[in-house]
Amino acid sequence: EAQVTQNPRYLITVTGKKLTVTCSQNMNHEYMSWYRQDPGLGLRQIYYSMNVEVTDKGDVPEGYKVSRKEKRNFPLILESPSPNQTSLYFCASSLRAASSYEQYFGPGTRLTVT
Amino acid sequence: AQKITQTQPGMFVQEKEAVTLDCTYDTSDPSYGLFWYKQPSSGEMIFLIYQGSYDQQNATEGRYSLNFQKARKSANLVISASQLGDSAMYFCAMSSLGDMRFGAGTRLTVKP
Numbered sequence: 001e002a003q004v005t006q007n008p009r010y011l012i013t014v015t016g017k018k019l020t021v022t023c024s025q026n027m028n029h030e031y032m033s034w035y036r037q038d039p040g041l042g043l044r045q046i047y048y049s050m051n052v053e054v055t056d057k058g059d060v061p062e063g064y065k066v067s068r069k070e071k072r073n074f075p076l077i078l079e080s081p082s083p084n085q086t087s088l089y090f091c092a093s094s095l096r097a098a099s100s101y102e103q104y105f106g107p108g109t110r111l112t113v114t
Numbered sequence: 115a116q117k118i119t120q121t122q123p124g125m126f127v128q129e130k131e132a133v134t135l136d137c138t139y140d141t142s143d144p145s146y147g148l149f150w151y152k153q154p155s156s157g158e159m160i161f162l163i164y165q166g167s168y169d170q171q172n173a174t175e176g177r178y179s180l181n182f183q184k185a186r187k188s189a190n191l192v193i194s195a196s197q198l199g200d201s202a203m204y205f206c207a208m209s210s211l212g213d214m215r216f217g218a219g220t221r222l223t224v225k226p
Contacts, residue, residue, distance in 0.1 A: 033214060042120075042205055042216040050212055058213070090159060099147035099209040100166050105159035
């Protein structure tokens, strides 16, 4: 089954404790992206990747890191999480980076930082 | 900078009637894509419909149609014959190369 998977689905952590949210897709998509969703703000893009070893900042990259060493994986790293990073996080992928391709979304990761 | 605006935080519609969800956008890029996604209470993001900036005809997908008015920079979603299962959050989004922007969303409630 074609899908985007994220782990963990739920995470409660403390300020400053490094964490990684994994994202994997099995559709051989070139493009992958991370978003955070906050009430009243919709989804905001954190980072995206046009292909392996190519990443770029989105709208809200501060406090996050990403890497794209393999085509299928695009982990999101929070080196020192803070309470303002409490949010619902979505990973997404699409066949290409061009503007005409729909994105397939993972199920979301709900992160709470205390 | 690119920007997407959805001015209706919430909308109500009677079952079996049509409803229009508004979306306006701002970009200086000549090539871009416009998307609508649905997010039910279960949380997943579901792709509904796409319109390219160079497309001459309005996109349609079953009961969904996109009213694209390029000069006005609007991309409204029209849902015909609303069903109870259409109750959800709806997001308008714009993509240009890798950049993707979403509106704040509209919560649609379908009344029986």
